[in-house]
Amino acid sequence: MLIFCGLGLGDAEDITVKGLKMVQSAKRVYLESYTSILTVGKEELEKFYGRELIVADREFVEQADEILENAKENDIAFLVVGDPFGATTHTDLILRAIQRNVPYKVIHNASIMNAVGCCGLQLYSFGETITIPFWTDDWQPDSFYDKIQRNRTRGLHTLCLLDIKVKEQTVENLMRGRKVFEPPRFMSVNQAASQLMQIIDKRKETGDTELAYSNDTLVVGLARVGSDAQQIRVASLSRMAQLDGSVDLGGPLHSMVIPGTELHPLEIDMLRIYADDKNDFDEKVALMKK
Helix, strand or coil, X not given: CEEEEECECCCHHHCCHHHHHHHHHCCEEEEECCCCCXXXXXXXXXXHHCCCXXXXXXXXXXXXXXXXXXXXXXXXXXXXXXXXXXXXXXXXXXXXXXXXXXXXXXXXXXXXXXXXXXXXXXXXXXXXXXXXXCCECCECCCCHHHHHHHHHHCCCEEEEEEXXXXXXXXXXXXXXXXXXXXXXXECCHHHHHHHHHHHHHHHHHCCCCCCCCCXXXXXXXXXXXXXXXXXXXXXXXXXXXXXXXXXXXXXXXXXXXXXXXXXXXXXXXHHHXXXXXXXXXXXXXXXXXX
């Protein structure tokens, strides 16, 4: 059997009791290493689980032959940070297991999709989640803007997952077939805020007057949700862009929320706790009510 096990969001101890028992009894244990990260490394996980972990990068998982063949004869554990269904790659792996008549089981855990409620915004008021990718000089996609606009039009919050680059190759190394990889990169909330501001500047240039948000829109920056080092900051989009992501919120992983246009009084009270400038926060909330 192929067993998908969520590890939660914090450290080694966030695995469920059921998941830990499975890890300790499985024939082999693979650790998916590219859709997210924990605050501790592979060695710390191995020490706590009492098992050797086999790191599975994107290329390895997308091929998946070794994992699926082993799961035909033995219990094979596939560990995923957060919840196993937090990335489409894992759904694809399940479909391939079914095609090969390999039984599978899922052990769920917390993910950013539900833990984001820690900032005080109510989960049932979230709309479609988006991902903000790293831009390059010649690649600056902004199709996710339309999803933000649809959410805001309906008064719904938008969870923004921020890009991570793990074991990525440059175009030159990829074309030359060289297995040389770039250092890992993790987008911070200030980088995401800056890109969001650039998008509305471009929309203004095209004459768009019905913008989804402005530089004064309140946003929520979150870092290392679920860990002891969790950080939450609430500020205007322009202020968030000015923060030093590595200093003001600390290291990865970061996420961002663009609140909806209709906030419940309890949501306002909770957000105010994390406001970067409480007077400025009160002024912007007052404008939202007009």
